[in-house]
Every structure is written in structure tokens, then in C-alpha cells.
Amino acid sequence: MSATQRSGLGNGRLLLSLLLLAAWEAGSGQVHYSVPEEAKHGTFVGRIAQDLGLELAELVPRLFRVASKGRGDLLEVNLQNGILFVNSRIDREELCGRSAECSIHLEVIVDRPLQVFHVEVEVKDINDNPPVFSVREQKLLISESKQPDSRFPLEGASDADIGENAQLTYRLSKNEYFSLELLINSKPTKKLSLTLKKSLDREKTPEFNLLLTAVDGGKPELTGTVELFVRVLDINDNDPEFEQSEYKVRLMENAAKETLVIQLNATDQDEGVNGEVTYSLMSIKPKGKPLFTLDENNGEVKVNGTLDYEENKFYEIEVQATDKGNPPMAGHCTVWVEILDANDNSPEITVTSLSLPVREDTQPSTVIALISVFDRDSGDNGQVICFLTPNVPFKIVSTFKNYYSLVLDGTLDRESVSVYKLVVTARDGGSPSLSATASMSVEVADVNDNAPAFAQPEYTVFVKENNPPGCHIFTVSAWDADAQENALVSYSLVERRVGERALSSYVSVHAESGKVYALQPLDHEELELLQFQVSARDAGVPPLGSNVTLQVFVLDENDNAPALLPPGPGGGPSAVSQVVSRSVDAGHVVAKVRAVDADSGYNAWLSYELQPAAGGARSPFRVGLYTGEISTTRALDEADAPRQRLLVLVKDHGEPALTATATVLLSLEDSGQAPKASSRALSGAAGAETALVDVNVYLIIAICAVSSLLVLTLLLYTALRCSAPPSEGACGPVKPRLVCSSAVGSWSYSQERRQRVCSGEGPPKTDLMAFSPSLPPGLDREVGEERQEAGSNHSGLVSSINPFPLLEVYIDCLKKSSLFHGCLIL
The missing domain is CATH 2.60.40.60 (Cadherins)
Known part of the structure; x- marks a missing residue:
């Protein structure tokens, strides 16, 4: 071959190489370099950062890195100047054998945002191998x-x-x-x-x-x-x-x-x-x-x-x-x-995880992993398609020939699915086709997106008064659907004022267990209902929380004895002095014992008894069982002692009953000695009776109106609230008492109260007491007389001081009993 022919052949080969290189670069859309084999360490290959459009200052912050499948560390990038250089010995024959083309494929990965580039570095052959004969x-x-x-x-x-x-x-x-x-x-x-x-x-x-x-x-x-x-x-x-x-x-x-x-x-x-x-x-x-x-x-x-x-x-x-x-x-x-060629090689799958675990608030289109597939066969036997397990919020996106990205394709919710088991399948085009699978687990990392939740918005707790300090009365519990520290719940009181004192002086809550403790003995007479909120907060950032309302009803115990009231100016709390004319007839009221009980309900229902006189002598006086009025049992005569000393025992109906004793001193005198006083008394009684008749007319009208309104309200309220059973405190859960009967009628006492009462204010009585019309002989007249009395009743029960005792009992019944079925006025 002549020199001219060899020169023409060389120019043709060069032109063909340039055309092939231009076509390859246009098809791949990536950066292409070339380097001779056996190049020394540090040999310049290319300005890879500049060619990829990356700034030198962002290489380190964006975690610029280069990955080469199966090529070790032949090439490296200087992060200071963005130059790709030879890092270790490159032997073309070791890499590609006698293949006409030999390239090193690099994956360039940068984060924030994530980008993947593909770089082809062609290894040029040099004459580094002499001819070798197979034998000597x-x-x-x-x-x-x-x-x-x-x-x-x-x-x-x-x-x-x-x-x-x-x-x-x-x-x-x-x-x-x-x-x-x-x-x-x-x-x-x-x-x-x-x-x-x-x-x-x-x-x-x-x-x-x-x-x-x-x-x-x-x-x-x-x-x-x-x-x-x-x-x-x-x-x-x-x-x-x-x-x-x-x-x-x-x-x-x-x-x-x-x-x-x-x-x-x-x-x-x-x-x-x-x-x-x-x-x-x-x-x-x-x-x-x-x-x-x-x-x-x-x-x-x-x-x-x-x-x-x-x-x-x-x-x-x-x-x-x-x-x-x-x-x-x-x-x-x-x-x-x-x-x-036969289709005897299954595709090979390589999965490179980038962002595991995946936060559940990760936005769609975020790249989760890189997937590369390779099939050693040729032609159709080496053509590979790749697909993913169906029905998962992920998809596979092709980024380059036989290179894919695993991309988030939907929203994640760790509380619904915490781990996704993905199967990547690669299938070649042979007949029959061969396939390979690669499994990977995508764990969903928790985000604090769920607040602690209570089973109920509010709880009702019943605690007996006089409880020991530090007593456990209830336990609140909230559940958080998140995980780890996002689900770690702590409890605290929502501080408020109860009257003039802080809530934390009454109760406390354990931060970890949610147990609520009473820090001091509770007094029903001071605080009938303690309503407060407990807050549950998780440990997430930022923390989320919710509140629950606790209604603590303090149940009454019979811890207060009856207290005698002074009869008027100049009187004492335990002695009543009265001048009585000997001319009064039987049944004439000569004095009245006044007493109140700080307790409620049955514990505050007072009865009066006259103690027998010394020596067993029959006294011409008696005391009303529930009015405290002392009246004559017969006409007085000269045989009666001029000085009568009566002992009246006042007793409540608690268990055990508490008592008090009142001394009544009566002076019997002839009728001419106190005409003015008797006249004034009769005149005052007549005026009071006339006023009482007028008041009763208005009371009847008021009772009818109030009864209708309250009955309707209670029916609606009971229908909404009776479905949730009240919780019981740990200090002393007490079952409701049954309806009982006594010598004077029937009564019932219920602890199942669901109404809201503002704690810290003077609470009304919370017990229901109703009297039946079947009174024993001799008592119906006394009760009738008590209805005409004027005065005030501290306890809200039938007493000798309240001018309208049954009206107050009836209204109290309507206001406070969630289990009310009806009150009867005698």
C-alpha cells in the first residue's frame, strides 16, 4: 500500500470517528471525555463541573459525588476546581479486552435538589502490549x-x-x-x-x-x-x-x-x-x-x-x-x-438507595433511589424493560439507557402504611424472555401530624368529701397515632382560678401516667363541683396537644351537726325564754326552736324531739317533729309549775345521726299580765296569714311556668347525656342510694349528676328529696302549719325557718337531679 493510500485511509478513519462521536453525544445528551490508558495519576480529563453547568461553590454543599459501576476509583473529581482527573492506573485491555469501544460510565449525583448526570469517558488505546507468540x-x-x-x-x-x-x-x-x-x-x-x-x-x-x-x-x-x-x-x-x-x-x-x-x-x-x-x-x-x-x-x-x-x-x-x-x-x-447468542443471561438489577427512610411529608416527584439494569446478551435478548410492583405510591422513570429513578408518585401516611415492600422487575426481549427481580423496603419516617386524642371530650368523677390528701381520683389517657417521640404524651393541668385559689392547690396530674390526685381533703360544703381541664401534649417538634374536661363532683357526708339559731335579739344559741299565758288553749304555739345543718340532702333533714321531764311527769307541751314549734297539748291550769324547762333534741338523718340540744325556758303567768304582747302576736299572725295567701297565688303560677320549662329542658338534656356512663373516682366510688321510706314519707338521693355547676361560687343543694302525701296521723296538721311559716332555710330542706320549704325542695329537685322523674308537692 502506498503512502498516499495510507494517508487517505487514516483521514477517512478520523472523519468516521468524529462523526460517530458527534452522533453519540447528540443521542445521549450527556458529557463525553476521552483519556489514554496508562495515564499517570492526576492526568487532566475534563472540567466536569463547568461542562455540567454546576458552580464550583456548590459542589461541596450539594454533596457532589461520582459513582462508577464496577470501575473502582479509576477517576476522581477535585471539588476545589471541578476537574475530573485520573486517580489510578487504567488498563484498557483489563477493562474491555479486545472490544473496539471502551468507555467508563460515571454517574454524577448532586443533592438539594437531587440531580443525576451521566458521563462517558472513552479509554483510548496506546501501544503498551507487545506481540506475543503462544509458544517459544x-x-x-x-x-x-x-x-x-x-x-x-x-x-x-x-x-x-x-x-x-x-x-x-x-x-x-x-x-x-x-x-x-x-x-x-x-x-x-x-x-x-x-x-x-x-x-x-x-x-x-x-x-x-x-x-x-x-x-x-x-x-x-x-x-x-x-x-x-x-x-x-x-x-x-x-x-x-x-x-x-x-x-x-x-x-x-x-x-x-x-x-x-x-x-x-x-x-x-x-x-x-x-x-x-x-x-x-x-x-x-x-x-x-x-x-x-x-x-x-x-x-x-x-x-x-x-x-x-x-x-x-x-x-x-x-x-x-x-x-x-x-x-x-x-x-x-x-x-x-x-x-x-442464546437468551441465557437474566437481567441484572442494581438499586442504589438515596433517601431512606422517606419522611411522610415528602413531596411527590422526589427521587428515592437509582436503579440500573444490565443484560449480557445481545440484540433482542439484551433489550430490557423495567417495571414496579403495582398499587404503590411510587413509579419508575427512565433517565438514560438502562438507568431509572424510583420516584415518589403520591402522598405518604405512616399511620396507614409504615413500610412499603417494593419489587423491581426487569424483563428482557428474548424468547422465552428472562426476568430478574430486586426487592427493597421503603420505610416511611414519622412526622408529628397527629395530636393526642382522648376517648371522650369530658369525664365525670364522683369523690366523697374528706378524702385523704394525695388520693388518686381518676386517670386520664390520651393516644397519639404517631411514633417514637412524636407519640410520647405528657399531661398537665390547664391552670385556672377556683374562687380565690389556684386550681393546682386542689388537684395535680402526673405528667407521665395521667393520674389525677386530690392534693387536699375536699369539702362538699365549700366546693360541690370542681371542673377543670387536663392538657395532653406530645414530644414532637412542634408539639401538638388536646384537652379533656373533668367534672369532679364532691359527694356529701354527714360531717356537720345541727346548729341552733338564736331566737331573736337577746337570745342565745342554745336557750329560748318565753312567757306563756295560762289561758291559752290546747295546740297554742308558745315557742319555736330554730336549727340548720350545713350538710345536704338527707344529712341536712332535721327532726325535733322533746326530752322527757325529770321525774317522769307528763309535760303539757310538745314539739313539732319537723317544725320545731313548741305548742300546748292541753289547757294550762294552776297545777302546772310556773317555770317549765324543756329540752329539745335536734337530730339530722345522717348515718350515724348527729344531734344538738336546745333548752327552752317557759314562764307561765296569768292572762292579764301580757295582753299587749298577745294582741300584737295575734295581729302579726293575721297579717302574716293574709300575706301568705297572696304569695301562694303567685307561687302556684310561678311553679307551673318553671316546671314546664325545666321538665322540657331536662328531657332534652337527659336524652343527649345519658348515653355516656359517668366515671367513678378511685378514692371512694359510691353507688346511688335506693329510694327509702320513713315514718314521714319517701325520699331518694342520687349521685349521678351530669349538670354543669360553676365551681367556686356558692352552690345550691344537690340532693333530691320528695315527700309522699301519706303522712302518719297527727303529722299532717304539723306539716300544714309549717307551710304557713315565714323565714329562710339554709339547707334547702323542710325546716322551721323557711317560709316556703316545699317550693324550694321542688325547684331544687328540678335543677339538680339528672335522674329526676317527678317531684310531689304536698
């Missing part, structure tokens, strides 16, 4: 009868480089008998032969020692040598000959062992032993000797190992046929075995 010497047996121009095949050298660096030329040491000849065959290899220039004379020259040198086309050129030992044989003048000098065979890569490749046949025109042929393998390129066997007798070539299209696509088998003459003669042929 080659032996040739040449008969002296060989004619000039006879050819003898030689095994050529191989060069690990590619292109011009692997273009070999050969030189033979100077001699007068032999020369070299290169023959171009149908495959991209050259056939090397030794050509006889003139006839041999074994008796003159029995053997030759020649040096064969192989020179590559690199700059500088590298060489390899092998010794040729030529032995001149005596005449066996016919070589075995094959039908063809070259055979071509196609074989699937999944061919089983012992599969017949080809059966060779060589013939020798000689007779006898000089015509008997045996076969032998000379060489199998590349490195294929273990993969094939040759039967030395019948020439059958069979598969001996596992063929792999991905390792080698074709094999060159050199076969020699040798006769049994003396000396033996040999013939040669070449068998070209082309390996056909």
Missing part, C-alpha cells in the same frame, strides 16, 4: 521432496491492543531457503506461511534454526519473537489433504457437551502406512483448547465445555492431519466456529 518455538517437519514455492503454515502472534497498535508485520531471519508470506483469508485475520524458495537437500542441510519476529504498528513499535526449528525429512512425498482449507460452522452457545461440531476428513495418496492419517489440534484461538476435542482417528470435532457468546463470538481451530509415513507428512485446515 515452532517445529516444522519438511520433506526434502517439497518443491519450491511450497507453503508451510505458521502460528502467528497476537497483540492485546487494538487498531493500528495490533496490526502485525513479520520478519524472518536472513536465509536462502525460506521466506514469509501473509495471506488474507475470509476472516479479519492474516494467514502466516513459510514459503520454500528453493529445493532442500537433507544430506547437505538437515535442519534450520530461524528467528521469526512480529512487529506491531504502534509508535514506538513493539516486537515479539519465536524460534522456528525446521527439520528436513526424508521422502514421504504426499501430504494428507483436506477437502477444504477452511470450514465454517455455526453453533449455539447453549450447545451441550459432546455436541458434534464438524467431522474432518483428510486423504493421503500414498499407500500403506504413508497413507494412514491421524488428526491433532494445533491451536484454538482465542484460548479455546479446553472447549473442543478432536478424535485423532476419525476427525470428529466435539464440544468439550460450556460455550459463552458473551466471552467469545467465534473460534479459530487449526487442525493438522499427519500420515504414518517415515518421516510422517502433514496437512492442515482451519475450522471457523461462529457462536450464536
Whole structure:
């Protein structure tokens, strides 16, 4: 080939390379560099940060990093100047073998926001591998009868480089008998032969020692040598000959062992032993000797190992046929075995996690992981599609050939699904197709998006008064749907004022357990209802919380004895003095004992008894059982002592009952001694009776109106609230008392109160007491007289001080009993 032709060929190759490079870059849309193999450490490759459009100042904050699948740390980036440089030795032959193209694919990843770039670095071949012969010497047996121009095949050298660096030329040491000849065959290899220039004379020259040198086309050129030992044989003048000098065979890569490749046949025109042929393998390129066997007798070539299209696509088998003459003669042929691809490689999946675990407030389109797939097969067998498990809030997005991103495709809720089990499936286009799967778990990280929640918005607690300090009265519990510290709930009181005191002086709540304690004994007479809120807060950032309302009803106990009230100016709390005319008739009221009880309900219901006189004498006086009025039982006479000392026992109906004693001193005098006082008393009684009649008319109207309104309200209130049973305190849960009866009627006392009462103010009485119309004989008149009395009643029960005791009992019944069915006024 002339220099002009070689120059034109070189320019054409350069132009073709530039066109291919431009087409590749236009198709990939990524950055492309090239670097020669064996470049020194620190060799400049490219300004990768500048070419990718990244600022140098953001490389470190955005976690700029480079990943290379299976390439180790051959290339590295200087984060100070954004230059890609050679970090360690790059051997093109080790990376790509004899492949015409060799590239290192880099994945460049930056965060905030996440971006992925693909960079191709082409590794240029240099002439760093000399030609190598497979043996140190080659032996040739040449008969002296060989004619000039006879050819003898030689095994050529191989060069690990590619292109011009692997273009070999050969030189033979100077001699007068032999020369070299290169023959171009149908495959991209050259056939090397030794050509006889003139006839041999074994008796003159029995053997030759020649040096064969192989020179590559690199700059500088590298060489390899092998010794040729030529032995001149005596005449066996016919070589075995094959039908063809070259055979071509196609074989699937999944061919089983012992599969017949080809059966060779060589013939020798000689007779006898000089015509008997045996076969032998000379060489199998590349490195294929273990993969094939040759039967030395019948020439059958069979598969001996596992063929792999991905390792080698074709094999060159050199076969020699040798006769049994003396000396033996040999013939040669070449068998070209082309390996056909079979779909015998499943796709390989590599998943690189980037953002695990994923916060449940992560926005859609966020990249979660990188996925790369690879199939060693070719053609349709190597075309891979990738898809994801259905019905998950994720999707796979293709970013480059065989490169994908796992992207969030919906909203996450850890409380609904805390972990997603994803299966990535890659399937090739072979027939039948092969697939591979890769599993990954995507854990959803919790965000504090749920406030603690109570089972009820409010609780009702009943506690007996006089409880011990520090008593546990209730436990609140809130549940948080979040996890870890976001679900760690602590409790606290919502501070407020209860009257003139702080709420925290009455109760406290344990921050961790939610137990509510009474810090001091509670007094029903001071505080009937304590209503407050407990707050539950989680430990998230920012914390979330909610409140629950507690209504603590303080239940009354009989801890207050009846207290006597002074009768008027000049009187004392325990003694009543009164002047009585001897002319009064039976049933005349001569005095009245006044008493109150600080308790409520049955504990505050007072009765009066007259203690027997000393000596057993029958007293002409009696006391009203519930009015405290002392009246005569008969007309007074001269036989009655002028000084009467009466002891009145005042007793409540608690268990046990508490009492008080009042002393009444009566002075009996003749009727003429107190006319003015009697007249004034009669006049005042008449005026009071007239006023009472007027008041009762208005009371009847008021009672009817108030009763209708309150009954309607209570029916609605009971229907809304009776479905939730009240909670009981730990200090002293008490069941409601049953309806009881006594000598004076029926009464009931209920603790199941659901009404709201403002604590800290003077609470009204909370007990229900109703009297039946069936009073014992002798008491109905007394009760009737008590209805006409005027005054005030401290306890809200029937007493001798309240002018309208049954009206107050009835209204109190309507106001305070959630289990009210009706009150009866006698």
C-alpha cells in the first residue's frame, strides 16, 4: 500500500470517528471525555463541573459525588476546581479486552435538589502490549521432496491492543531457503506461511534454526519473537489433504457437551502406512483448547465445555492431519466456529438507595433511589424493560439507557402504611424472555401530624368529701397515632382560678401516667363541683396537644351537726325564754326552736324531739317533729309549775345521726299580765296569714311556668347525656342510694349528676328529696302549719325557718337531679 493510500485511509478513519462521536453525544445528551490508558495519576480529563453547568461553590454543599459501576476509583473529581482527573492506573485491555469501544460510565449525583448526570469517558488505546507468540518455538517437519514455492503454515502472534497498535508485520531471519508470506483469508485475520524458495537437500542441510519476529504498528513499535526449528525429512512425498482449507460452522452457545461440531476428513495418496492419517489440534484461538476435542482417528470435532457468546463470538481451530509415513507428512485446515447468542443471561438489577427512610411529608416527584439494569446478551435478548410492583405510591422513570429513578408518585401516611415492600422487575426481549427481580423496603419516617386524642371530650368523677390528701381520683389517657417521640404524651393541668385559689392547690396530674390526685381533703360544703381541664401534649417538634374536661363532683357526708339559731335579739344559741299565758288553749304555739345543718340532702333533714321531764311527769307541751314549734297539748291550769324547762333534741338523718340540744325556758303567768304582747302576736299572725295567701297565688303560677320549662329542658338534656356512663373516682366510688321510706314519707338521693355547676361560687343543694302525701296521723296538721311559716332555710330542706320549704325542695329537685322523674308537692 502506498503512502498516499495510507494517508487517505487514516483521514477517512478520523472523519468516521468524529462523526460517530458527534452522533453519540447528540443521542445521549450527556458529557463525553476521552483519556489514554496508562495515564499517570492526576492526568487532566475534563472540567466536569463547568461542562455540567454546576458552580464550583456548590459542589461541596450539594454533596457532589461520582459513582462508577464496577470501575473502582479509576477517576476522581477535585471539588476545589471541578476537574475530573485520573486517580489510578487504567488498563484498557483489563477493562474491555479486545472490544473496539471502551468507555467508563460515571454517574454524577448532586443533592438539594437531587440531580443525576451521566458521563462517558472513552479509554483510548496506546501501544503498551507487545506481540506475543503462544509458544517459544515452532517445529516444522519438511520433506526434502517439497518443491519450491511450497507453503508451510505458521502460528502467528497476537497483540492485546487494538487498531493500528495490533496490526502485525513479520520478519524472518536472513536465509536462502525460506521466506514469509501473509495471506488474507475470509476472516479479519492474516494467514502466516513459510514459503520454500528453493529445493532442500537433507544430506547437505538437515535442519534450520530461524528467528521469526512480529512487529506491531504502534509508535514506538513493539516486537515479539519465536524460534522456528525446521527439520528436513526424508521422502514421504504426499501430504494428507483436506477437502477444504477452511470450514465454517455455526453453533449455539447453549450447545451441550459432546455436541458434534464438524467431522474432518483428510486423504493421503500414498499407500500403506504413508497413507494412514491421524488428526491433532494445533491451536484454538482465542484460548479455546479446553472447549473442543478432536478424535485423532476419525476427525470428529466435539464440544468439550460450556460455550459463552458473551466471552467469545467465534473460534479459530487449526487442525493438522499427519500420515504414518517415515518421516510422517502433514496437512492442515482451519475450522471457523461462529457462536450464536442464546437468551441465557437474566437481567441484572442494581438499586442504589438515596433517601431512606422517606419522611411522610415528602413531596411527590422526589427521587428515592437509582436503579440500573444490565443484560449480557445481545440484540433482542439484551433489550430490557423495567417495571414496579403495582398499587404503590411510587413509579419508575427512565433517565438514560438502562438507568431509572424510583420516584415518589403520591402522598405518604405512616399511620396507614409504615413500610412499603417494593419489587423491581426487569424483563428482557428474548424468547422465552428472562426476568430478574430486586426487592427493597421503603420505610416511611414519622412526622408529628397527629395530636393526642382522648376517648371522650369530658369525664365525670364522683369523690366523697374528706378524702385523704394525695388520693388518686381518676386517670386520664390520651393516644397519639404517631411514633417514637412524636407519640410520647405528657399531661398537665390547664391552670385556672377556683374562687380565690389556684386550681393546682386542689388537684395535680402526673405528667407521665395521667393520674389525677386530690392534693387536699375536699369539702362538699365549700366546693360541690370542681371542673377543670387536663392538657395532653406530645414530644414532637412542634408539639401538638388536646384537652379533656373533668367534672369532679364532691359527694356529701354527714360531717356537720345541727346548729341552733338564736331566737331573736337577746337570745342565745342554745336557750329560748318565753312567757306563756295560762289561758291559752290546747295546740297554742308558745315557742319555736330554730336549727340548720350545713350538710345536704338527707344529712341536712332535721327532726325535733322533746326530752322527757325529770321525774317522769307528763309535760303539757310538745314539739313539732319537723317544725320545731313548741305548742300546748292541753289547757294550762294552776297545777302546772310556773317555770317549765324543756329540752329539745335536734337530730339530722345522717348515718350515724348527729344531734344538738336546745333548752327552752317557759314562764307561765296569768292572762292579764301580757295582753299587749298577745294582741300584737295575734295581729302579726293575721297579717302574716293574709300575706301568705297572696304569695301562694303567685307561687302556684310561678311553679307551673318553671316546671314546664325545666321538665322540657331536662328531657332534652337527659336524652343527649345519658348515653355516656359517668366515671367513678378511685378514692371512694359510691353507688346511688335506693329510694327509702320513713315514718314521714319517701325520699331518694342520687349521685349521678351530669349538670354543669360553676365551681367556686356558692352552690345550691344537690340532693333530691320528695315527700309522699301519706303522712302518719297527727303529722299532717304539723306539716300544714309549717307551710304557713315565714323565714329562710339554709339547707334547702323542710325546716322551721323557711317560709316556703316545699317550693324550694321542688325547684331544687328540678335543677339538680339528672335522674329526676317527678317531684310531689304536698
